[in-house]
Amino acid sequence: MAYNYVKGDDKAVTDLYGDRTANSSCAYFTRYVAKTAKILDVGCGPGRITADLAQLAPDGHTTGIDNSEGIIDQAKASFPHSSNPNVTFAVGDANNLSQFADNSFDIVHAHQLLVHMTDPVAVFKEFYRICKPGGFLASRESNPSILLALNPDLPSIREYWARTNAVMKKMSSNPDAGSKIEAWAKEAGFGVDGGEILASKSPMSMPGHLGMVTGEKAEQAIKYGMATKEEIDVWAAGWEEWERAGEDKQFMLECGEIICWKGT
Template structure:
């Protein structure tokens, strides 16, 4: 049976959610602005802590436009509502509710834009989910999906290569994450019934380098996530897993403070105009 929430399958951890809360339209999903219009009715599926959802509402919608963010986990919805209250209490065109990507609680042909960012990568049945995204999209309107490709991560200098190894292990041990999901996104969309001639494909790069403040922020968030997020690097051996965690924390600290260090990964995006 397909799990409604494979990503937080061992329970919600705020330190994991916090690594998603720095996301905005500009730094994470700028490609959606190619089709997003101020009067659109938008659905943000797998919205996480809601930072992108709120940004869409505040800075990209007007003229009656609105956005709903959905997640299957109540704690994540609580986190999103708390963020809204703290940074956008006066914004009335954004809301959050519980919902599953496999059975969206909306009628056919409801939304002008249905969006999923770094969601399909973690799903047990990505094709079923992609079909559902298209179902609630109006004919002639848009589905936008972006997936990371964890297998493409590049870290430099080589002494930090262990970070990629452990990130892959942590992702795989969550049970559903596909390390090559990004490169598979187009073929999965076509399998889900998306008309190939109506799909636009793009790529973007996540990159942290040098001494930029964003790199320090990312490093700090990753360290906190390893410390308290319940990440599992070694299965069925608590002692070895703890040793691995401490090694990851030490190397992350060194990488964060190294002015020569780099972290980069490819992301794949599709924009589908529903036939």
């Protein structure tokens, strides 16, 4: 069974990023961002968080990387260098950051990245390598299996979400990354070198997944064996009902957050 039909720059996927900003996604560490910080945002997606972080470090430089060339093109178009001179976007792979030297960045940031990684400890080792002594890693990951709120609470959406988590596991992803990131970071070297680790939890509001169960995405899900047409139709009806709830609708997950300072 194949599950590689979901591409990072597909609109149905980028729509799921919702209104993620530094304010909504990085509040746990923004008070530690110095104006002169050199920041790497790994898995930057369409670049909104990257650009926000750059504004917090106007006298530094922020680089956003993603393994999707298409989404990097979107980020460059949305935040052109002419208007954002201290921001750079480039294609890059979290598993291999060899384009960056050891001890290069004051802050290494990743949001909702490790959930997709097959070897998260190897990724954290790369983060540790490129983080400057005295600098820090900031990582926020959801625990998709922990639904904090669903309104309207529809059985069809719960069934869809359970299947989504099962598919993630078959893709060798980590649907409970938020509860594991601290252990992964320690295994990679953080916290055992004299540096401090701060861990916390917070809720994350999610947009609906109607785009994942309609149109081309629905056809691909059926083609690759993720679901039957009958299941897709039920899930689509559920998300349509959820959307009709307007301002009353809620879809909220638990997130784990860590700030890991590299020892000096």
